[in-house]
Amino acid sequence: EDQVTQSPEALRLQEGESSSLNCSYTVSGLRGLFWYRQDPGKGPEFLFTLYSAGEEKEKERLKATLTKKESFLHITAPKPEDSATYLCAVHPSNAGGTSYGKLTFGQGTILTVHP
Amino acid sequence: DAGITQSPRHKVTETGTPVTLRCHQTENHRYMYWYRQDPGHGLRLIHYSYGVKDTDKGEVSDGYSVSRSKTEDFLLTLESATSSQTSVYFCAISEGNSWEQYFGPGTRLTVT
Numbered sequence: 001e002d003q004v005t006q007s008p009e010a011l012r013l014q015e016g017e018s019s020s021l022n023c024s025y026t027v028s029g030l031r032g033l034f035w036y037r038q039d040p041g042k043g044p045e046f047l048f049t050l051y052s053a054g055e056e057k058e059k060e061r062l063k064a065t066l067t068k069k070e071s072f073l074h075i076t077a078p079k080p081e082d083s084a085t086y087l088c089a090v091h092p093s094n095a096g097g098t099s100y101g102k103l104t105f106g107q108g109t110i111l112t113v114h115p
Numbered sequence: 116d117a118g119i120t121q122s123p124r125h126k127v128t129e130t131g132t133p134v135t136l137r138c139h140q141t142e143n144h145r146y147m148y149w150y151r152q153d154p155g156h157g158l159r160l161i162h163y164s165y166g167v168k169d170t171d172k173g174e175v176s177d178g179y180s181v182s183r184s185k186t187e188d189f190l191l192t193l194e195s196a197t198s199s200q201t202s203v204y205f206c207a208i209s210e211g212n213s214w215e216q217y218f219g220p221g222t223r224l225t226v227t
Binding site for chain 2: 031032034036041042043044045046049087089091100101102103105106107108
């Protein structure tokens with residue numbers, strides 16, 4: 001069974017205090033790993049897709065990295081507006097069939113950045 | 116922002132009544148999905164569609180049905196709502212090349 005575990009469940013940072021969020025996954029094969037940001041009362045917003053180990057993607061203060069068993073979302077010098085829930089999801093490969101983009105999501109990390 | 120709307124945005128209904136949620140997209144994406152999001156469970160896939168009139172079950176499909184008669188619309192129906200179906204429901208779309216999904220704003224459903 002495909003599984004995605006995110007840690008920590010919640011993270012409180014001071015403005016400017018860099019840190020990382022972790023997404024560990026267990027899948028039979030990986031087509032892609034996705035990071036989303038979700039603000040309270042809104043739908044998840046797509047951030048990054050990573051396809052293979054060693055790949056990195058950056059957007060403003062965020063950088064996502066991927067290994068064969070986990071992904072990290074590094075937040076450099078965060079600001080209060082970075083406060084949100086960050087979700088990780090995997091798209092498993094399905095030998096012999098198609099998964100039609102069925103993603104498995106982790107439960108998210110709630111990030112709070114204090115000024 | 117991806118052109119995805121959901122209606123209604125909020126609904127309160129009584130146990131045993133039928134409820135239909137609508138997802139409308141203007142992106143002409145082939146794939147559409149319905150999720151529910153609950154504390155402690157994260158996002159869970161209810162049903163998905165891979166084309167007009169082509170749908171299949173997700174991991175939590177019991178008590179739900181879907182229909183897709185046009186590319187742009189994907190309907191989720193609770194035939195007889197129960198309190199366990201109180202949740203926030205999200206629709207998502209994907210064009211199927213890179214498989215990233217884009218989400219709608221959500222519908223908060225309360226079953227009393």
